[in-house]
Amino acid sequence: MKTVQVPLKDNSYNIYIDNDLHETITSFFANSNFSRTALVVSDSNVDKLYAAQTLAALKKAGFAPQLTSIPAGEKSKSFFVAQELYTTAIKAGLDRKSPIIALGGGVVGDIAGFIASTYMRGIPFIQMPTSLLAHVDSSVGGKVAVNHQLGKNLIGSFYQPKAVFIDLDMLQTLPVREISTGLAEIIKYGLIYDKNFFTYITDHSADIFALNNDVLKNIIARSCEIKAAVVAKDEKETGLRAILNFGHTLAHAIERETKYEKYNHGEAVSIGMVGAAIISRDLGFIQDDVIKAICHVLELCRLPQKCTFCSEDGIYQDLFHDKKTVNGKINWVLLDEIGKVHSDNAVPEKTVRHAIKSILA
Structure with missing residues (x-):
């Protein structure tokens, strides 16, 4: 155990x-x-x-x-x-x-x-x-x-x-779709905290869907270790814990736009992480190769990268209902590299809208 x-x-x-x-x-x-x-x-x-x-x-x-x-x-x-x-x-x-x-x-x-x-x-x-x-x-x-x-x-x-x-x-x-939705959050842990873990998920995606017990135990335990380490330093999300929200700002807007019926949470997070990565690239923090690596592992894990039945204006307005928005400013979690992120509440509207357009099917 x-x-x-x-x-x-x-x-x-x-x-x-x-x-x-x-x-x-x-x-x-x-x-x-x-x-x-x-x-x-x-x-x-x-x-x-x-x-x-x-x-x-x-x-x-x-x-x-x-x-x-x-x-x-x-x-x-x-x-x-x-x-x-x-x-x-x-x-x-x-x-x-x-x-x-x-x-x-x-x-x-x-x-x-x-x-x-x-x-x-x-x-x-x-x-x-x-x-x-x-x-x-x-x-x-x-x-x-x-x-x-x-x-x-x-x-x-x-x-x-x-x-x-x-x-x-x-x-x-669990249905296969539910394995995929859990993998979205697991991939997130690699992106925000542990590049080697991100690589492990990429290399073992087939084992995960085959329900390899050792691989499942490893990815669940490592995900819990990462979340425990972050929560221990910031139990009530006054600072560091916000990094756990990578991809979630757009995800919650997508879920609301589709009335919580089209996408489950992990699928929305998957699309949201692509959007957050695009914002990170457009602001000069990462290069295209990082986005390609993210899209590759999402594809291996059978997760969507674009959303349907959503509009640019609808998603953008929904962002301001997110609980991470303070004084009308959206607190984005953005990538510096795989395994490292930072928070930014000064992302220009045009940058956000470009990312939204990029994730619309």
Whole structure:
């Protein structure tokens, strides 16, 4: 088993990465000081695959877990669904030491964490991510949120889990598209932090789609290590942590323009990273060969580089609804080279619009 620690001042926790984590989960809960009433939040895709074995592990640890399931998809990250989950938590009798367990992808993790952070002013929260994207992104770092109709993740908080359990066996049931969407965030880690890791992904893309267990364990663990290192230095995104948003400014605009239906998050990030790379090149920070290398690995990982059903003006206006925009200035994360980035809030409008035009199909 690989264990990655997220070393924070007050809220450090471990990420456990291995196959068949049921005994590890049972041991963790049996040795916790949580109240024995627990709520497992899942979704309509995941619950029928993994809920029974998760509930069994909790019962073996002496817990009385209750399962609740939300509709799969981004639209469930809403105030309406949050209200239903609060009602479920109250009716289940959760107290201040009762854990909420997120069993699912990023949507489940984000909304379950948001409920845990606000119910009775904060109760224990455990992440059991089931998708590659959630393994390396939303389950690590403590960002929890719900969406507003005017923008994604605008209502949320920083709330760290007590532990993250990444069971590699769950990748066996993921569609190929979901492997690709997780790879977008993994590629991002190489671009912002580790050139050798970027090369490793490029060289092992075929092994990833073949679900090679060792390669999967390596890329997930390294992604978690990079995110943990960044979060440890800047837990609440006052500076360095912003580099994790590379590609996300355009991605969120693309998602909103297509009503969260055309592209999943990783696909939007893929297109957004191409746009951010084009801005970086047009401002003189990188050369064309870097963009070619990025497009090459995205192609190997079956990810899009251009978007449809979007307009230049629509995307540009959506950028100003992004939570990283301050005083009307967009905080871009731009490439200096593969493995190194910087923030820039003075990118000219014409440069941004040129990048948007370049990613429109």
